[in-house]
Amino acid sequence: MNGSVKIAIIEPSLLIRSGLITILHRLNMIQTDVFEVAEVEQLKSVFGRRNPDILVINPSVLGLISLQQIKKMSGNSDLKCIALQNSLFDNAILKAYDDVISIYDSAEQIGEKLTRTIIEPESNKRHESLTLREKEIIICVIKGMTNKQIAEKLYLSTHTIISHRRNIAAKLQIHSTAGLTIYAIVNKMVELDEIKDLPNSNGE
């Protein structure tokens, strides 16, 4: 997961919009970046600029636009849409949404629905520890070896190395070599003189 979850609230009523935002802040459970949209016409610029992950949308503001059109417009195939229900709607309309939040929901219910929507796709990816292979690769990386050199040394394809490196970055949330170096030293994976990238006389 990359930073915060971006939620756009599309609801013409300022009171309801602000109320929902207050609840989201109160929940304080997920790293969220919330922004408001009063009219559907503004959606286009929101998609371009903010690229939201979730739309919380009052079905009645859509008018003749279908949910499919909205998803297409966003250019984000993983976009989730949650209906914000403040009056009676046909069940057939609500079914098209990923979830439905009612204005009578409690804070906990809203939180649960949002979490459900966000977490589903990548549930148990976190907190995994590194595999032996990954540790091996980290050591090579901080010694200054290129992907190709690592591949040759470990008898793997460069492609495999790249995908290992991607997994390492996801698990540790460290993307740079300098960052991996710190990680390796903390975990006593290397001796300092093995590291290529460090200036030797810079002690302070």
Place this chain on the structure above:
Amino acid sequence: MTNFRLGKYRESDSMSKLLCEKYFTLLVLSRFGIALGFGNKSIGEVCRDTGVDTNTFLTIINLLMDKNLEIKYSETSCSLESLTNYLHNSHTYFLNYRLPEIRTKLVEALDPAQKELNKAVLHYFDEYVLQVHKHMKYEEKNVFPYVRSLLQGEKKDNYNIGIFSKQHDQIEVKLTEFKHILIKYYPAKSTNEINSVLFDIFNCEKDLASHNAIEDRLFVPAILDLENKIGKKP
């Protein structure tokens, strides 16, 4: 209810009130070269006294206050010259003050028993600072002179602001990573020093992000506007 104020700040609002309500404006003030000690003067008066363009000042304040604020450059009547000076002073602040200060504090906060590790930590930070230097130097060397020549009515054929906005990266991202590394992996004792440097990094990160926001949302549109105007002239 005289203290009640809705929405954006205006010229007639008191400068000292603005500062007390939103203390981050202190940074904006010093980048415009406005000294403290202005008594009860309004924002407009203080700006005029120090030769600062009031519109630019207010636009920046309001943009920093509300990141969702919809800004159309053409309606702000910002001065591109003021804006450029502001950005230049921000660069000086980050490069000559903020980042060196964080480094000094970092050195003090690191656990002396972790000699090897500290070397790697400082190396990471130094590499980051180098990157920020490069990022800002590019703007100082290429973008600002370009803007100055535009302001004098010259349009160079070999450069346009599109080149800049395409490669304008978010320089705070690597600082965020650094912060994560310190928090998650550095075996520090819980000391006032480490807290203090972390607070500074949090602030600096936010400050860099808003610096970039000003460049992307105000500076670039302003230049585009001027490019179009000059391009239309025969």
